[in-house]
Amino acid sequence: MAITNSSTTPEFPRDRLSNVSSAVAGPTDIAPKRTTFRKILRSMPLRVKLSSLWLVLIVFGAIYAKLDVAWFGGSLPLQDPNIQTNGFIRETGQFGTGQPIEGMSTSHWLGTDAIARDTFARIVHGGWVSLVVVVVSACCGIMIGGFLGSLVGFVRGRVETFVMATVDVILAFPALVLLLAMVSIFEVRNLFVISAVIGVLSIPAYTRVARANSLAISSREFVTAARAIGTKPSRILFREIIPNVLPTLLAYTMVAAAFVVVVEGSLSFLGLSVQLPTPTWGNMINQARRDIKINVAQVMWPSLALTLTVLSLNQVGDFFQQRREIRGSNL
Amino acid sequence: MGKVIATRFARLVATLLAVTFLTFSMTALLPGDPVNAILGVDAVRDPEVVAKIRADLGLDDPFLVRYVNWLGDAATGDLGRSYITEQEVITTISQRLPVTAQLAFMAIIMALILAIPIGVLGAYKQGKWQDSTTSAGVQVALSIPNFIIGIFLIWLFSVRLGWLPASNWNRISTDGLVENLKTAILPASALAMTQMAIFSRLVRSDMIATLQENYILAARSKGLSDRFILLRHALRPSSLSLMTIIGINFGALLGGTVIIETLFAIPGVGFRLINAINQRDIIVIQGITVFIATAYVVINTIVDLLYAVVDPRIRKR
Numbered sequence: 114m115a116i117t118n119s120s121t122t123p124e125f126p127r128d129r130l131s132n133v134s135s136a137v138a139g140p141t142d143i144a145p146k147r148t149t150f151r152k153i154l155r156s157m158p159l160r161v162k163l164s165s166l167w168l169v170l171i172v173f174g175a176i177y178a179k180l181d182v183a184w185f186g187g188s189l190p191l192q193d194p195n196i197q198t199n200g201f202i203r204e205t206g207q208f209g210t211g212q213p214i215e216g217m218s219t220s221h222w223l224g225t226d227a228i229a230r231d232t233f234a235r236i237v238h239g240g241w242v243s244l245v246v247v248v249v250s251a252c253c254g255i256m257i258g259g260f261l262g263s264l265v266g267f268v269r270g271r272v273e274t275f276v277m278a279t280v281d282v283i284l285a286f287p288a289l290v291l292l293l294a295m296v297s298i299f300e301v302r303n304l305f306v307i308s309a310v311i312g313v314l315s316i317p318a319y320t321r322v323a324r325a326n327s328l329a330i331s332s333r334e335f336v337t338a339a340r341a342i343g344t345k346p347s348r349i350l351f352r353e354i355i356p357n358v359l360p361t362l363l364a365y366t367m368v369a370a371a372f373v374v375v376v377e378g379s380l381s382f383l384g385l386s387v388q389l390p391t392p393t394w395g396n397m398i399n400q401a402r403r404d405i406k407i408n409v410a411q412v413m414w415p416s417l418a419l420t421l422t423v424l425s426l427n428q429v430g431d432f433f434q435q436r437r438e439i440r441g442s443n444l
Numbered sequence: 445m446g447k448v449i450a451t452r453f454a455r456l457v458a459t460l461l462a463v464t465f466l467t468f469s470m471t472a473l474l475p476g477d478p479v480n481a482i483l484g485v486d487a488v489r490d491p492e493v494v495a496k497i498r499a500d501l502g503l504d505d506p507f508l509v510r511y512v513n514w515l516g517d518a519a520t521g522d523l524g525r526s527y528i529t530e531q532e533v534i535t536t537i538s539q540r541l542p543v544t545a546q547l548a549f550m551a552i553i554m555a556l557i558l559a560i561p562i563g564v565l566g567a568y569k570q571g572k573w574q575d576s577t578t579s580a581g582v583q584v585a586l587s588i589p590n591f592i593i594g595i596f597l598i599w600l601f602s603v604r605l606g607w608l609p610a611s612n613w614n615r616i617s618t619d620g621l622v623e624n625l626k627t628a629i630l631p632a633s634a635l636a637m638t639q640m641a642i643f644s645r646l647v648r649s650d651m652i653a654t655l656q657e658n659y660i661l662a663a664r665s666k667g668l669s670d671r672f673i674l675l676r677h678a679l680r681p682s683s684l685s686l687m688t689i690i691g692i693n694f695g696a697l698l699g700g701t702v703i704i705e706t707l708f709a710i711p712g713v714g715f716r717l718i719n720a721i722n723q724r725d726i727i728v729i730q731g732i733t734v735f736i737a738t739a740y741v742v743i744n745t746i747v748d749l750l751y752a753v754v755d756p757r758i759r760k761r
Contacts, residue, residue: 282462286737289699290717294470294733297721375589379703382591383718402595402707409599416592424587 153436161432164425171422175240182238192221192234194392214408223414226401232411235392236418242386242393243422246308246377247370253312254319254369255362261316262323263358267331267350277324280317288314292376296385304387307380311373322365326358364437367430371423378419394419448752456745460738464518467734468511470726497527523731528723533731536716543613544701544712550628551635551697552690558640563647563682564674570652578644585641590700594634594707601630611709631708635700639693646689650682684754691747695740 157165181191215225223232265273283291292314299306330336331354339349380386381395389396397415405412498504501524505513517524523533562582566575602610608630614623654660655678663673702714709715713732720728 278462282459282466285459285463285741286466286733287695287698287740289696289702290733290736293702293717293721294467294729297724297726297729298470300724371587378589379591379699383703383706385718385721398592398595402598405595405599406603409603412595412599416595420588420592423589424584427583427587 156436157432161428164428167421167425168429171240171418172244174237175244178234178238179241191237192231194230194235194238195390197228197230214404214411216408216410224408224410226397226411232397232414235397236394236415239392239394239397239415239418240422242304242307242381242391243374243377245304246311247373249308249312250315250373251366251370254315255359255366258316258319259323259358259362260355262320262325263327263355264350265320266324266327267346267354273324276320280320283314283317284321289376289379292380293383293385296380302386302388304391307377307386311376315369315373318369319362319365323358323362326361327354330354330357361437364430364433367426367433371426371430374419374423374426449749452745452748456741459741461515463737463741464515464734465511467730467737468514470730470733493527518734523734524727526720526725526728528725529728533728536728537713537732537735540711540713540716543710544698544705544714546628547632547635547701547704547710547712548694548697550632551639551700554632554636555639555643556686558636559643560647560679562640563644564651564679566644566648567651567655567678568670568674575648579648582641582644585637586645588637590634590638591703591707593637594631594704597630597634598708613708613710627708627710631704631710634704634707635697638700639697642689642693643686646685647679647682650685651678654678654681684751687747687751687754691744694743698736698740 154162178191178194213225213228215221217224221231221233223236226232226235261276265276292310295310295314296302296307299310336349336353339353344352377386377393378395378398381393382399384396384399386395387393394415398412398419401408401411401415501510503510514524521534523537525532526536529536562578566578569575598610601608608626610630612627614620614627616624651674660673660677663677668677698714701712702717704710705712705715706718713736717729717732717736719725720732
């Protein structure tokens with residue numbers, strides 16, 4: 114497509130104009146087909162359906178666990194992730210019946226860890242940290258990175274050079290090493306700090322994706338048409354560019370989320386994420402690996418939760434990215 | 445060719461300046477007096493030591509002056525000295541670099557040895573069961589974080605089978621190559637798994653595209669064997685994209701060595717970085733970060749240049 118920004122002058126190629134108008138004349142074939150939720154669901158292969166199901170379960174579990182603690186004071190049917198089940202119970206004046214490093218049983222579905230805490234409850238609760246980090250990084254990425262990228266891809270010029278140079282420099286660091294260096298600045302590492310740091314570091318990648326898409330969209334005929342009828346640039350940005358960049362960014366979010374979950378897991382595993390005893394899958398793995406000679410199952414459960422989540426995010430992300438590509442090529 | 449090198453070199457210098465500046469700004473981001481952070485939490489605040497640190501680091505100078513001084517020192521290999529272990533940062537790095545480099549190198553080699561046959565098989569048997577099983581395996585390998593792979597390798601090979609040690613590191617110089625490999629093989633495999641998945645996916649998709657080219661058809665019509673076509677005609681163009689992806693993934697690999705060295709208690713650069721973070725040894729964190737980032741940027745530039753050397757089409761441009 115050779116239409117450039119400057120071609121809104123009177124020399125605008127006639128044949129192209131007629132093409133555009135004839136395409137507009139037939140609204141039935143250009144109107145985007147409404148993609149209903151049911152249609153997307155039907156086009157999913159089985160593995161993507163299963164992956165989505167797992168992700169929904171994890172998200173639901175994490176929110177349920179958080180509600181349990183924050184609103185219901187632990188009265189919902191899920192055990193307290195931080196109670197040692199062999200500890201002293203004040204009400205009865207006796208010690209609990211739990212044992213450290215138990216196997217699977219009806220009272221402790223996935224057994225207990227080294228200090229007799231219920232592993233199932235810890236895994237369900239552990240999803241919360243991953244969920245928050247993913248949501249914060251996606252919000253930062255889409256709102257700041259997506260906006261910046263769309264803007265500079267549309268406006269070009271010096272702003273673009275400056276923004277993209279900054280992005281390139283940040284992406285020139287090995288991601289985990291930069292994250293470690295940033296995290297090491299903070300003395301207190303709580304969920305707020307961790308998600309903020311990961312959120313800020315997510316911005317460059319989103320900016321790059323958004324800019325590439327914005328560049329392609331800015332040279333499309335409907336943007337040229339909008340310019341030709343004298344639409345304000347800010348309106349073009351918000352009504353034409355960003356709505357078209359957004360679906361690609363949302364598809365990218367899934368893939369980015371998989372990366373973020375691994376990164377947070379790695380930080381937790383190194384003991385540099387949220388402080389103990391808050392359960393995360395990474396710190397559960399790190400604690401359980403010390404007893405790997407006695408019991409491998411306690412390492413396996415959180416590892417399985419983490420791996421399945423990453424695998425599911427990859428599957429769903431690939432699915433949406435492929436969908437996006439196919440739709441993009443039809444346009 | 446000369447022009448390519450010149451522009452790449454200019455970009456390299458610019459990126460390095462920006463990267464070092466960003467890392468150096470870390471100290472400016474520290475809350476409160478940097479001396480407190482440098483001395484660590486438990487250190488006794490001896491006014492003499494505080495004055496010495498202030499003078500050493502030129503903390504009374506403006507920020508930009510400090511950066512230029514620090515950059516000048518860094519360029520001559522002086523990354524400062526830890527106030528906790530009293531060791532020069534550059535000495536720490538040079539002692540530990542061979543270990544990390546060996547791990548990274550072994551991981552790349554192992555990944556390539558596995559990835560090329562898997563990728564070629566997937567492309568050759570595209571859509572058949574060989575392809576779908578290897579693709580599924582690659583998908584899974586891509587999704588397992590390397591520390592989980594590491595833990596289960598330890599469980600299998602040292603806890604259950606007792607073949608290999610679960611941690612520690614034997615040096616080639618003192619213990620010989622065999623003992624060294626015994627300690628290196630598990631961590632290197634843990635690192636290699638993710639890389640293997642990425643490489644083999646690339647080889648497969650690349651090769652599927654290449655196999656549809658006309659010159660493959662020509663080779664086939666000459667009656668050349670499948671094996672010859674696959675290895676000599678189809679694999680060669682893929683080596684270029686492989687090179688690029690190795691360069692791009694080198695950052696992830698370096699990040700991986702940090703985790704894996706910590707898991708296996710290997711005395712490499714990454715393990716030292718984690719120690720420094722736990723001790724809040726800012727000088728060491730800064731030095732190692734700058735070193736790793738520089739290495740990554742330089743390696744990517746070299747890969748880019750090699751690309752131009754290998755591919756004549758780029759050289760002529």
